[in-house]
Amino acid sequence: MLITRHAAAEAVLADPRYVPPPVPQDGAEATLAWLRARVSRFSTGATHAERRRALVALLDGIDPAELRVRAGALTERRNGDWRGVPTEVLGAALGVADTAPVADAAAGYLSGESGPAADAAVAKLLATTGIPEITLLLQAHTATETLIEHALRRLTLGTDADALLRETLRHDPPLTVTRRIDTETGDEVTIDLVAANRDPDVFPDPERFDPHRAHSPHLTFGHGVRPCPGPPRARPGGGRPGGTAAVNFRDLHRPGDPFLLPNAWDYGSAALLAAHGFPAIGTTSLGVSAVHGKPDAAGATKAETIGLAKTISGLGVMVTVDIEGGFSDDPGEVSDLVATLAAIGVAGVNLEDGRPDGTLRPIELHQRIIEAAKGHGVFVNARTDTCWLKTGDTLERVRAYGHADGIFVPGLSDPAAIAEVVAATPLPVNVLYQPDGPPLARLAEAGVARVSTGSLLYRAALGAALGTALGVRGEPAPPIPTYQEIAATLR
Ligand code: HEM
Incomplete structure (x- = not known):
């Protein structure tokens, strides 16, 4: 056949x-x-x-x-x-x-x-x-x-x-x-x-050879149960610091025409998403933390995060990694981490200013951390947790992080407030998709350039697993667990 x-x-x-x-x-x-x-x-x-x-x-x-x-x-x-x-x-x-x-x-x-x-x-x-x-x-x-x-x-x-x-x-x-x-x-x-x-x-x-195409899914390295384990080594530019992976990733960000970035937590979830045509995949720190039984946003999963980036970097899609606050307050250490990820072939990172104790990193320090992450050819998405942690001034932070490549404000869902952030910065703006919030089209109208799913897919997967198990016992399926519910199991 x-x-x-x-x-x-x-x-x-x-x-x-x-x-x-x-x-x-x-x-x-x-x-x-x-x-x-x-x-x-x-x-x-x-x-x-x-x-x-x-x-x-x-x-x-x-x-x-x-x-x-x-x-x-x-x-x-x-x-x-x-x-x-x-x-x-x-x-x-x-x-x-x-x-x-x-x-x-x-x-x-x-x-x-x-x-x-x-x-x-x-x-x-x-x-x-x-x-x-x-x-x-x-x-x-x-x-x-x-x-x-x-x-x-x-x-x-x-x-x-x-x-x-x-x-x-x-x-x-x-x-x-x-x-x-x-x-x-x-x-x-x-x-x-x-x-x-x-x-x-x-x-x-399909027949057009376009060397400027940002994304070319193919089966050339095999697929499924025994794919080629060599791709990151086989592609001379695959892990190039300062290379074009980040340039192509940047091109996906079109204000008013956002791309949907699904977030994976392990090889299986990333491979499944890659196989369904998402040009780029993010990681979710909650998912990575929970997989390893460690608290989220506490700087406890640096090795696990690098490990996941390595595992999924050969899937043929662009990868952007949630590195929490950079796992350090030392700009030199953050720079080294981003260099390591660049060498693996990662296209982007997210750097958040929220701290484990619920406060925000001082603006000036986060500016220096962003600066340190730059220069490796990786798209640096500066995340401010003002809405997430309900503290600080969002617009002040958005303007202060103007030297990053993108701005991410999780928890922001009111289209008027999103439009205000978009107007406050020349950078592409990223928001989190929320099932009870505005649909993609509405976020697009507000001028958003990237919509991520954050921990939603991981939580939905856990919800589905629990629902299936309860179903076997004849009990009804529960709703998708909240972030707080899963985070509470990790303390
Ligand atoms: C440069 C282009 C390359 C292409 C297009 C390629 C393609 C493939 C494909 C399609 C397979 C799976 C074959 C199958 O089972 O149907 C495979 C397997 C394999 N490739 Fe590659 N490969 C490349 C480079 C490399 C490099 C550089 C290495 C090692 C450094 C490597 C190591 C392997 C190994 C060890 C397997 C066998 C995997 C297994 O037994 O499960 N390949 N390759």
Whole structure:
């Protein structure tokens, strides 16, 4: 069966009933066939999970921003000759000094077409390093080289590199098909990734190659149960500090025509939202805190917040992170945090002036914190909690944070008050969607540029879970829990 539609491709890739076609298990030791029988990519079930975990652990120890810097420096030293550079740099990060045999071994890795050169290359690699390291090098090699080659064909002066790569990944991917076996029927399913990436259901103008497009959803890195774990490393600009992720994110902010930013709390919620076409996803600090059993807005979840950003940064959508007050009153520490997030590939951060004790940070200090967060190429959304905490002067704060990239006033829902804030600042204004407040169209009329859902989705998910459990006991579903109800469980 051939699959060409985006939704059908996603469904197959997300269903564990479909597995990669099995590979022969009987190759002579240290040959390519022997290796293929031992790697994550061609295995299934618990074996796959275990092998994949080992690869992801190795990748987690690698800083994508560092790979990018090293690759740039090495290409420069070689006068622009980039061939072999990504593999050499990844090899160095994995402790593999000699990556010369990788190209020969990689040539038949996916197809299984082996020969003396490939077998000798595998033996050479095995003499110096382990199967997980070799797997990563072979998986990465051909895909990365092909991607660069394809993107360079389309390169013209002034084209933004990130956008060029995104559109190249969609139209001209290194891997054009992927296969699965239906374990119930034994049928082979071929997924045409190029056709699925150009599905008119997903794009109004699917065939157009537009290197200026801010958002190009695609299945090029796979999807569902076994997607490519490499994307942040594979995209040279993916984590670039000062890069264009933030520029594209900024473009989403159109006063009077707001974009809806749903907020996720874990990988599953982010992946689900990304799969449904939201161009950007925020995080919710209440959700992150509750997942880890820690209080919200108390500066207690810095590591967890960075961890979530890392986990969801490879989903192919822009990510903006709720970093509470920056987890510190020290501008230097906040600057370091934002630099870390920029290196992960995050497009934006939210910085709030509310403090755990219900007071507001002094204006001058919050101004310095905002200043410290700037300069990393990340969109800095300055949040004032005057309405939230019912203290302080909203307009004074909005004007004082004019050096940020955007203004966020949660708790503000009266359209006239919103319009007043919009008039008080040249920056795009963000408000929180409230189920009992004005609808999106009314917020648009008030001049809003971004509408976030905050903790609503997380609370709704908890409400649905509780309602389902109570339903099994024959009891009626409760309303969505309030912020205060969930926060109270975390003290
Ligand atoms: C540059 C472009 C790349 C593309 C387009 C790409 C694409 C893919 C796709 C589509 C899959 C899933 C195949 C399937 O099961 O159907 C995959 C798997 C994989 N990729 Fe990539 N990849 C790229 C780069 C990389 C890099 C740089 C690395 C490592 C640093 C990497 C590591 C892996 C690994 C380890 C798997 C197997 C995952 C598993 O067994 O669960 N890839 N890749």
